[in-house]
Amino acid sequence: MLQKKICMLGGFGVGKTSLVSRFVTSIFSDTYLTTIGVKIDKKTFAVDAHEMTLMLWDIYGQDEFQTVRDSYLRGASGYLLVADGTRHATLETAAALQQKAESVIGRVPFLLLLNKADLIREWQVDEQALVKLVDRGWSVVKTSAKTGDGVEGAFTMLASRMAA
Amino acid sequence: MTNTFCEEILAGLGLVLLERLPHGIFLRVGRSEPPEWFRHVMRSGKENEPVTVAEAMPFVGDFLDSAESFWREGSNGRLRSEAFTIVDSRGTEIGLVASALVVGHRHLLAIELSADYDERRRALQSARENVLEHDEHVRRTGALLTPLAAVRSLADRLAASGLSADQEALSTAISEQLAAMANSIQSLAPLPKGVRRARS
Numbered sequence: 001m002l003q004k005k006i007c008m009l010g011g012f013g014v015g016k017t018s019l020v021s022r023f024v025t026s027i028f029s030d031t032y033l034t035t036i037g038v039k040i041d042k043k044t045f046a047v048d049a050h051e052m053t054l055m056l057w058d059i060y061g062q063d064e065f066q067t068v069r070d071s072y073l074r075g076a077s078g079y080l081l082v083a084d085g086t087r088h089a090t091l092e093t094a095a096a097l098q099q100k101a102e103s104v105i106g107r108v109p110f111l112l113l114l115n116k117a118d119l120i121r122e123w124q125v126d127e128q129a130l131v132k133l134v135d136r137g138w139s140v141v142k143t144s145a146k147t148g149d150g151v152e153g154a155f156t157m158l159a160s161r162m163a164a
Numbered sequence: 165m166t167n168t169f170c171e172e173i174l175a176g177l178g179l180v181l182l183e184r185l186p187h188g189i190f191l192r193v194g195r196s197e198p199p200e201w202f203r204h205v206m207r208s209g210k211e212n213e214p215v216t217v218a219e220a221m222p223f224v225g226d227f228l229d230s231a232e233s234f235w236r237e238g239s240n241g242r243l244r245s246e247a248f249t250i251v252d253s254r255g256t257e258i259g260l261v262a263s264a265l266v267v268g269h270r271h272l273l274a275i276e277l278s279a280d281y282d283e284r285r286r287a288l289q290s291a292r293e294n295v296l297e298h299d300e301h302v303r304r305t306g307a308l309l310t311p312l313a314a315v316r317s318l319a320d321r322l323a324a325s326g327l328s329a330d331q332e333a334l335s336t337a338i339s340e341q342l343a344a345m346a347n348s349i350q351s352l353a354p355l356p357k358g359v360r361r362a363r364s
Contacts, residue, residue: 012292012295013292013296032289032293033285033289034285034288034289034292035249036247036249036259036278036281036284036285036288037246037247037248037249037259037278038223038246038248038249039248039249039250039251039257040222040223040248042222055222061292063292063295065288065291065292066288069246071246072246075226087299089299124303
């Protein structure tokens with residue numbers, strides 16, 4: 001059976017832990033609890049007719065208080081950058097983390113998840129900013145860990161690209 | 165001091181000591197009861213029963229790559245991992261740290277409760293909530309000032325459109341009130357990041 005490591009990367013409070021929780025256990029909690037260090041979950045599912053186990057490394061959010069260490073990224077076959085649509089600054093953090101990830105693990109598949117799609121009327125990230133990222137070759141998926149919209153599809157899409 | 169006494173102290177400190185044997189097998193060192201957290205995480209771990217540490221704690225499995233090099237080199241001191249979080253059989257999150265050690269010819273892996281885990285989480289949580297509160301404050305202030313500026317602009321255009329004396333006086337009064345409102349909103353300046361607003 002294929003086993004792949006995926007890193008969840010993004011600023012703090014963007015919903016990395018909630019996305020993993022939604023994907024692995026279908027549970028969502030409104031309470032924000034900051035992640036210390038790393039928390040690893042796994043999920044086995046079928047990708048393109050093959051069984052794959054994803055080791056999901058939910059890494060603490062990057063901010064002025066702490067930066068993501070290279071050692072957490074090593075061995076990853078792909079990563080999910082997560083930004084919060086209601087906070088434009090988290091998109092800049094995601095962009096910085098993408099550069100860091102590429103410098104440590106090279107060009108591996110990744111997606112940008114714009115989370116909190118359930119609050120889309122409060123979004124600071126506009127379509128123009130997304131178009132720029134898509135023009136750079138990024139795949140952008142709108143997700144909501146709260147409602148589950150786009151979550152399963154995003155993980156499946158990344159897994160499928162890693163398996164290719 | 166007896167070995168049992170030492171083992172009980174280690175368990176009391178929330179520390180589990182495993183010995184790395186040939187073929188990558190780990191056995192728990194000691195015969196006394198392991199710490200409570202360990203019993204809720206590992207199904208194995210009895211005397212002479214291999215501990216499937218990498219399976220139960222994937223982060224440790226990853227750390228073992230570095231630990232193996234450390235053991236091979238017979239280095240002094242210890243190789244310490246970053247903090248990591250696991251969820252035990254009761255659904256409780258536990259913060260742990262792993263260390264590789266060489267004692268004589270024995271290769272040891274210590275796994276212990278991260279001493280400052282809760283404190284660190286509380287501090288980071290509080291700091292980040294402050295940042296979120298600050299950002300929300302900036303957003304709300306901006307949401308008030310933008311339409312207010314638009315109304316002031318309309319009032320200025322109205323004043324310049326050839327009004328009677330009475331109408332002009334009224335328009336001036338409106339402009340003054342709008343300016344006062346804008347000043348009030350701006351005076352609710354965002355708190356510096358890291359400074360918490362007093363809650364009533």
